[in-house]
Amino acid sequence: LEGDDYTEPSLDTELTDGMSVTVNRVTYTEETVTETVNYDTVKINDSDMEVGTEKVQTQGVNGEDSVTYKVKLVNGKEDSKTEISRKETKKSVNKEVRVGTKLPDNYNSVEPNGVTTWNGYSVGDTVSGRYSHYCACSICNGNSRGVTTSGRRIQNGMQNPYYVACNWLPLGTVIDVDGQLYTVADRGGSGLSKKGRIDIFTPEGHSMCYALGVGNCTITIVRLGW
Structure with a gap:
């Protein structure tokens, strides 16, 4: 060798026959x-x-x-x-x-908090999303206490607070969903952990959730967190 x-x-190694x-x-x-x-x-x-x-x-x-x-x-x-x-x-x-950070006129009510990035997401990011709807009833929530994960209260019949539930953005985040602003105020099942999945709170009740159904949308992150 x-x-x-x-x-x-x-x-x-000791040699053996064969x-x-x-x-x-x-x-x-x-x-x-x-x-x-x-x-x-x-x-x-x-x-x-x-x-x-x-x-x-x-x-x-x-x-x-x-x-x-x-x-x-x-x-x-x-x-x-x-x-x-x-x-x-x-x-x-x-x-x-170059990424735009200027808020359109309809975003003037959103108070900035200085946070520009979080867990791979940035203010201004646009995401292809899919929405569903839920209300404050026990069928949608498992109870009818009407308390979101963020502590914000919800009830059917209230003036629309424009809340969504999702697990992939921090609570307090403001998103633009096809031109309408919503605040992430609630969490949900594991399905809402997928990027782009949101559940829109619907104060008109359970039947309206079924009527509005599910669909695709475009989500733009306006603010990250409270």
Whole structure:
């Protein structure tokens, strides 16, 4: 044996009649390849653009690195490789996207709280959503106490407070659902943990929930949390 050659079974194995012993020849070589370096996307807040709008300012361009590997060959076939050097040969260019933060006129009643990002979501993000409806009855809530997770009270017949239940945004978040503002005031079952799923409180009662049904919507995050 030479260098890193090895046997199967190992050298300290006692030989027996009829045993087959394989000698594995280990050699090393080097190879240099060109690898793509993916560009990053950078979002830039723009107070002159309305919430929910985006504009690409700079297109991203992938870069390239020249990478040298030490390759381990066992019986002439690649077994593993280890990077030993890397050199940038083409610099990547970040994609820059301007994101609107200006609130439209109908958002003037929403008091900002200074929070711009939370758990991967940002003010101004637009999400493809799906809605359903619930009311304050025991069928929808399991009880009729009329207390949301946030502590806000609800009852059928009240003036519409424009609340929604969802699990993927913090309580107090204000969202625009197809042009109507709602506050996240309640939580719900595991189905509401999926991004974009909301349950809209409907003070007109259970029959109205059925009448309004379910559907698709566009959700824009106006404020994150209280």
